[in-house]
Amino acid sequence: MNSTALTEAHEHPPIHSETLGSRGPTVVLLHGWGRSLEAMRPLGELLAEECRVVLLDLPGFGRSPLPAPASNEGGGWGTFDYSERIKEFLDQSGIKECVLLGHSFGGRLSVQLASRYPEMVRGVILVGSHGLKRERPLKDEIRVRYIRALTKVAKAIDGMTGTRIFAHHLAPRFGSRDYNAAGDLRKTLVKTVNEDLTPEASRITAPTLLLWGANDTETPLDLAHSFNRLIKGSQLHIFPNKGHEPFADVGCHLLATYITEFLTSRGLSAR
Amino acid sequence: MTQRKRTRVAVLFGGRSVEHEISVITALQLMQAIDPAVYEVTPVYIAPTGTWHTGNQLLERSFYAKVPANLNSLQEVTLLPKPGVRGLTKLSDNSTIPIDVFLPAFHGQYGEDGCIQGLFEMADVPYTGSNVVSSALTMNKYACKVFLKEHGVPVLPAQLITRSDAQKNIDGVVQKALSTEGFTTLPLFVKPCNLGSSIGISKVKEAHELAPALAKVFRFDTHALIEPCVNDIMEINCSVREHNGVHASVVEIPVSQSGVLSYEEKYLRGGGKKTGQSAGMASLTRVIDPQDLDPDIKNSVVEIATRSFTVLGCSGVARLDFIVDLATGKLYFNELNAFPGSCSFYLWVRSHPRVLYTTLIHNMIETALVHHATAASLDRNIGLKALRA
Numbered sequence: 001m002n003s004t005a006l007t008e009a010h011e012h013p014p015i016h017s018e019t020l021g022s023r024g025p026t027v028v029l030l031h032g033w034g035r036s037l038e039a040m041r042p043l044g045e046l047l048a049e050e051c052r053v054v055l056l057d058l059p060g061f062g063r064s065p066l067p068a069p070a071s072n073e074g075g076g077w078g079t080f081d082y083s084e085r086i087k088e089f090l091d092q093s094g095i096k097e098c099v100l101l102g103h104s105f106g107g108r109l110s111v112q113l114a115s116r117y118p119e120m121v122r123g124v125i126l127v128g129s130h131g132l133k134r135e136r137p138l139k140d141e142i143r144v145r146y147i148r149a150l151t152k153v154a155k156a157i158d159g160m161t162g163t164r165i166f167a168h169h170l171a172p173r174f175g176s177r178d179y180n181a182a183g184d185l186r187k188t189l190v191k192t193v194n195e196d197l198t199p200e201a202s203r204i205t206a207p208t209l210l211l212w213g214a215n216d217t218e219t220p221l222d223l224a225h226s227f228n229r230l231i232k233g234s235q236l237h238i239f240p241n242k243g244h245e246p247f248a249d250v251g252c253h254l255l256a257t258y259i260t261e262f263l264t265s266r267g268l269s270a271r
Numbered sequence: 272m273t274q275r276k277r278t279r280v281a282v283l284f285g286g287r288s289v290e291h292e293i294s295v296i297t298a299l300q301l302m303q304a305i306d307p308a309v310y311e312v313t314p315v316y317i318a319p320t321g322t323w324h325t326g327n328q329l330l331e332r333s334f335y336a337k338v339p340a341n342l343n344s345l346q347e348v349t350l351l352p353k354p355g356v357r358g359l360t361k362l363s364d365n366s367t368i369p370i371d372v373f374l375p376a377f378h379g380q381y382g383e384d385g386c387i388q389g390l391f392e393m394a395d396v397p398y399t400g401s402n403v404v405s406s407a408l409t410m411n412k413y414a415c416k417v418f419l420k421e422h423g424v425p426v427l428p429a430q431l432i433t434r435s436d437a438q439k440n441i442d443g444v445v446q447k448a449l450s451t452e453g454f455t456t457l458p459l460f461v462k463p464c465n466l467g468s469s470i471g472i473s474k475v476k477e478a479h480e481l482a483p484a485l486a487k488v489f490r491f492d493t494h495a496l497i498e499p500c501v502n503d504i505m506e507i508n509c510s511v512r513e514h515n516g517v518h519a520s521v522v523e524i525p526v527s528q529s530g531v532l533s534y535e536e537k538y539l540r541g542g543g544k545k546t547g548q549s550a551g552m553a554s555l556t557r558v559i560d561p562q563d564l565d566p567d568i569k570n571s572v573v574e575i576a577t578r579s580f581t582v583l584g585c586s587g588v589a590r591l592d593f594i595v596d597l598a599t600g601k602l603y604f605n606e607l608n609a610f611p612g613s614c615s616f617y618l619w620v621r622s623h624p625r626v627l628y629t630t631l632i633h634n635m636i637e638t639a640l641v642h643h644a645t646a647a648s649l650d651r652n653i654g655l656k657a658l659r660a
Contacts, residue, residue: 049625240307241330250304250616253628257306 015089016063017056021048025122025268026098027259028054028090030106032128032245033178033189036062040103043247046256050269054095058106059085060185076187079131079195083112090120099123099268101259104130104219104244108192114208115200123268124208124231125259128219128244132226133196201230207266208234211255213242235262277311280636281325281359281370283387285317288379289470289491292335297612298376299332304616304628310636313368315348315359317382323348325359325368352393372636372643373398376610379466383610384410397643399635400587401609408583409607412496413464415583416604422582424575424604427594428453430497431464434489445481448497458500461485463492474500503597506605507564509572510615511580512588514634519573520618521560559621568595571602579604586642587635590615 018037027047029040037044037055044053059082060066067085070077077085086109090098100121102110107129114121136144147170154166171180182189208231212224221238228236237258239246247255263269282305284298285291295316302312314329318338324345328334334341348359348368358367373396377383385407391398401409409415416426430451437444448454461484462472471491473484481497488495510520576591590611594603616628626634 046620046627237308241303241327250300250628253304253616253620254306257627257629 012059012067012085012088013065015056015059015085017054017089017093020044020053020055021051024051025263026054026095027051027125027263028056028086028095028098028100030056030086030100030102030109031058031061032104032106034061034181035103038062039245040101040247043101043252043255046252047259050260051099051263054093054098056086056089058082058109060188066184070188071184072187073184074187076185076189076191078188078191079108079112079197082109082192083116086113087117087120096120097122099125099263101125101127102129103127103247105192107131107219108195108197111197111201111204114206115197115203118203118205121206123263123266124204124206125211125262126208126227127211127247127255128213128216129210129223129227130193130219131195131197131201132223132230133198134220134223198230201227204231204234207262207268209259209262210234210236211246211258212236212238213244213246214238214240215242216244216246218244277307277309278636279313279358279369279371280305280310280374281313281315281368281372282374282376283315283317283382284376285319286377286379286382286387287317287319287321288377288381288383289466290378291319293612294376294378294382295335297378297610297614299330300613301374301376301628301632302330305632306629309633313359313370316345317377318342323350323359350390350394350396352390354393354395356394357396370396372396372639374632374636374639375400378608378610378612380410383608384465395647397639399639401583401585401589402642405584405586406609409585409589409609410465411494412462412606413494415607418583419579419604422578424579425602427498427501427603427605430454432485432495432497434493434495437485437489437495441482441485444485445478448481449478451497454497454499456499458502460498460500461488462496462498463488464494464496465492501594501596501598501603505595505597507568507572507593507595507602508590508618509576509593510588510590510611510618511576511585512619512631512634513580513586514638517577517581519577520615520622522564522569522572523618524558524561524564526556526558557617559618568600568602575602575604579607583607585609586638588614588619588631590618 029044031037031039037057040055044055047053057064060070068074070081097120100110100113107126108131110124110126111131114124151166151170154170157163158166178189210224210227212221214221224236224238228234239254242251282298282302284294286294288294302314305312313325316324316329318324324342325348326345328344347362349362351360356367358369360367373391375382375387375398377387381387383406385403388398388403388406392403408418413429413431416429420426428451430448432444432448457478458474458476460472461475461481463470471488473487475481475484485495506525507522508525509522512518572593579591580589587610590608592605594605614628614631616631619626619631620628
């Protein structure tokens, strides 16, 4: 049985969600930055045969409105705030136990949730996930420091003279695609991107599956290996010829095969 | 990650067929769904000229935009019809790329019609899908209909016209076609006897359109098949596969915009994909497992599809296309695709039990290995007696 719902909290706008399937463990799918539950739907539909799949639009994405504190004016949200809002949503939806499947930004949130609520999160599946600080090659490190210094100077000048050097010249040139498209979520983006969830990842005790595309340039393989080292007993699978969204197109069949096997082998499928 | 010994599978695609590009699309999709922990894939592209090439660049869709110029960046290989080689032979130095099983992902001539299957048999290598006879029989639409009719499968009347007969006496051929038993009224469908993907098909509404329609077919094929056109028609497709027995998928009703599915409708319309790229048969507008379809029709399709697949000796995954004359309620077998577009995975994923594309490929390969082991156990060598007598 499939259903769609808008779950409203007291102080926050509702989270738009859809539930697919009705039996087996509850698997909550958290999408990447700038995406919506639609990005996860094909994979969710395949998993719904054996799981109760909850697809949700993260606050500020898809059909879930942006909570005021997560906006630029509100100062932006970090992964802690997001995880609290998702926990609240899951509580209101009556979900006491679940497996979290997070892609990219959704992976960050899964790590935060799994470390904070181990009694609720029975399994974690990270797909091309962010969340750890990357060790940059010297060349990239120099570039980042150079851009930061420029930004500092430009913002100082803008502050003193009322010019828009940062917004008009630096951001379009040096900002990432996500940064430039973030709009009212820009502060949230900056906050979450700069978080290093190493301590949180190392606290995860739930069975964890790591699924990565070998050609992922957004969250390169060194992140996969770091998560694999940090999360005790985690299982890593690398898919050749796949990028940051290994579940795209027919790739969802391949990932569904691995996820189903993981849930069965870790005794999670009977819940 | 623990590494088990992987099965080396050569995925062959492209080929000397008008459905060359469709084969590339199917193969690229298939190689995205195959389990890399179990299988080590060697892509083998057969260029339209017939040369065989391998290289990891073949896994990128963008590579094909610059064919044939960038074929030079690939390794040219071949399969020798010599038992014991167990792999592809590099033309540069005659060394072998070991292969455990061959997966032909061709549509149409030379790849789906028994030709390449014959080469696999000569080389004594395991291969997925139907064997030589089944592939040849199913590719020839006329032969397939005649064969299945003998087995009690309902088929529409048909007339076979050869290119040489048409060249000798086109008026006589047109007269012969129009007076075929069962062709009571126009329109008629005229199609190539040995092609799929709706290439070369015409709907003839007036007698004078028949000769040009035949000419269109003879651009692609030496044999034309003429069939009556059922006016009030519903198409129903069903996939059948072999894996520890023969199984049928749920049925689908492809939705046509113009009465007959054209090549463009089947493969170029894109199905609204965001990328704008065609995803082959998987992107076609269709109703899968229609809940309001008469269960009697559904059951008949499944029963006839399974029976046809079995009597034709097919293996792997096939798709059987049927038509229902809505005026009479009669069901007719139309054609069988021994290796259907997108491997019909979109039907299996909706079937009961559900089969993921990854599993579908895995099962095809398992079945191929079983068939090869069975064939290897047969006694083929009775020694040289007659020559020594």
